[in-house]
Amino acid sequence: MNLLKHQFLIEIKLRRDKSPDMSTYPFSLPAVQSLETLVLHPNVTFVVGENGSGKSTLLEAIAVAWGFNPEGGTKNFGFSTRDSHSELHKYLRLSRGIGKPRDGFFLRAESFFNVASEIDKLDEEPAPSPLIIDSYGGKSLHRQSHGESFLALLMNRFSRDSLFVLDEPEAALSPIRQMSMLARMRELVDSNCQFIIATHSPILMAFPDADILVITDGGLEKTPYRETDHFKITRRFLNNPEGMLRELM
Numbered sequence: 001m002n003l004l005k006h007q008f009l010i011e012i013k014l015r016r017d018k019s020p021d022m023s024t025y026p027f028s029l030p031a032v033q034s035l036e037t038l039v040l041h042p043n044v045t046f047v048v049g050e051n052g053s054g055k056s057t058l059l060e061a062i063a064v065a066w067g068f069n070p071e072g073g074t075k076n077f078g079f080s081t082r083d084s085h086s087e088l089h090k091y092l093r094l095s096r097g098i099g100k101p102r103d104g105f106f107l108r109a110e111s112f113f114n115v116a117s118e119i120d121k122l123d124e125e126p127a128p129s130p131l132i133i134d135s136y137g138g139k140s141l142h143r144q145s146h147g148e149s150f151l152a153l154l155m156n157r158f159s160r161d162s163l164f165v166l167d168e169p170e171a172a173l174s175p176i177r178q179m180s181m182l183a184r185m186r187e188l189v190d191s192n193c194q195f196i197i198a199t200h201s202p203i204l205m206a207f208p209d210a211d212i213l214v215i216t217d218g219g220l221e222k223t224p225y226r227e228t229d230h231f232k233i234t235r236r237f238l239n240n241p242e243g244m245l246r247e248l249m
Contacts, residue, residue, distance in 0.1 A: 006099020008163045008194050012038040012062060013093040026061075026086040029054025034219030041211035044185065044195045048205065048228060049215030055198040056167050060108065061088035062196060063165040068106035072115045075104065079118045101194075102161040107153065109171035116141035116149060146172035154184050160191035170201035178203040202230045 014035040019027055026032055031047070031054030049055045064070050069077040070085035120140055123131045133140060137156040141149040150172050158164060170178050178201055185195060185207060199205060205212055205225055212228060213220040225231055237244045 006192075007040075007042040007097040008099060008101045009040055009062075009066070009196070010095040010097055011040060012065075013095070015091045015093055019091045026054065026057050026088045027091075029057055030217060031055055031058045031215045031220065032088065034217075036219075038213070038220060040194075040196065041209075042194065043189045044197065044207050044210035046205050046207075046210055046212045047196070047198045047215070047220070048200070048212055048223075048230065053215040055215060056108070057086055057088060059165055059167045059196065059198045060085055061092055062094075063106040064089035065092045065094055066104070066106075066163070066165070068104070068165065072106050072108045072112060073118070074106075077115065077118060079114070099161075101163045103159060104163040104165075105153070105158065106165045106167075107150075107169055108167040109150075109169065110167075112141075112146075112149070147174060147177055151177055151180065154181060158184070158188055158193070160188070160193060162188070162193050164188075164193060164195045164197075166195065166197045166199075168198055168200065170199055170204055175203060182207055200230060202228070202234045205230060 014032065014037075016022075016036070022028065022033065029052075031049060035058075047055045047059060060070060064085060067075050069075075069079065071077075071079070119132050119136065120142060122128065123133055131138075135157055137152040139152070141152065144152060150169060154169075169181065173181060182204065189195070197204065205228065212223050212225060214223040214228060
């Protein structure tokens with residue numbers, strides 16, 4: 001797979017000399033506790049971990065440090081419905097590439113409703129021309145299912161030469177739609193885009209040549225796809241669902 005002509009975000013460092021007590025939240029999270037330097041793949045980096053490991057908190061901090069709205073959207077979104085993001089972004093140092101992305105987007109599944117509401121609000125009178133929703137496919141995201149709105153964003157709003165930070169994008173996507181996302185990601189990577197994705201999905205993690213960083217007690221460890229717990233457990237279950245269910249129940 002072709003590498004980016006200009007990698008937009010190269011690495012992230014935790015400023016430990018500036019950080020407060022590492023035993024307090026969010027610094028006590030496994031994703032942050034052992035963090036020193038996080039080197040990113042030029043195309044696609046997956047951050048994988050159990051619930052509560054801090055992967056979403058880490059991605060949120062990266063996005064905010066880059067300049068995205070904590071609740072999601074592009075850099076142009078400045079709304080706030082609830083100030084709930086951590087202070088971790090204040091202690092990250094981002095190493096940026098020479099090239100500057102033309103655009104970008106921070107998607108977080110839990111607050112995408114708020115992004116959709118903000119788009120509808122901005123398109124009310126006096127309506128801009130063209131309408132903001134036109135770049136998302138022309139149909140209000142609230143008038144689509146959760147999965148349809150995610151896919152509309154991916155297919156219409158995402159474009160070349162951009163940086164995308166995605167927090168659990170599979171949350172509303174069926175397996176077939178996740179495979180559609182893989183195909184769209186390939187198109188975007190070939191158009192000079194970079195992705196940083198937190199996910200539980202073994203389907204998305206199968207993207208070719210991506211880096212998969214698994215959160216462990218020792219920090220973020222680069223792990224081959226077939227050696228991730230997500231792949232091994234899913235394969236074991238699908239190969240013998242009856243046996244697995246007997247063990248569980």
